[in-house]
Amino acid sequence: MDRAQLQKLFQYSFSLTQEKASAEDLLQSSLEKFIKLDKAFDNPTAYIRRIIRNQFIDDCRRLKIISFEVLEEGAPALMEDRSLEDLQIQNDLIEYIFKQLATAEREVLYLWALMGYSATEIAKDTGQSRGTVLSRLHRIKQKVIASVQADEASAGGSAL
Known part of the structure; x- marks a missing residue:
């Protein structure tokens, strides 16, 4: 496993935890679990991501810091996968x-x-x-649009 793959796994861990130290701990414990398996995998990075995700969920359940929401069967679906890319948003x-999004x-x-x-x-x-x-x-998408509209309203309607 090269440095670039480890960096992507760290970024994934960070996207879940939102804390550098927690992301490092999560990645380390997940890599330890993967190494202990001592098996060959077709796609080890995907398998490690799954370990990271499962470990994160287990940790959250143990600490009761995340709530899981049940999705309704008829919930609306995003029809165009690329629509978020059209929004120009500042860093x-x-x-x-x-920070406003749920972990999932x-x-x-x-x-x-x-x-x-x-x-x-996905x-x-x-x-x-x-x-x-x-x-x-x-x-x-709905949360992004609401945030952009709120930002524009607070800036007096000026463009981003």
């Missing part, structure tokens, strides 16, 4: 929005926007249905 607004939404946003995964790939990687992923992307 500070991106950070603000990222941050995970989906990270995999979709930063890693370039499709909704189908669903397969996280073990969720494609509809769930699309629903989360739709909610993220």
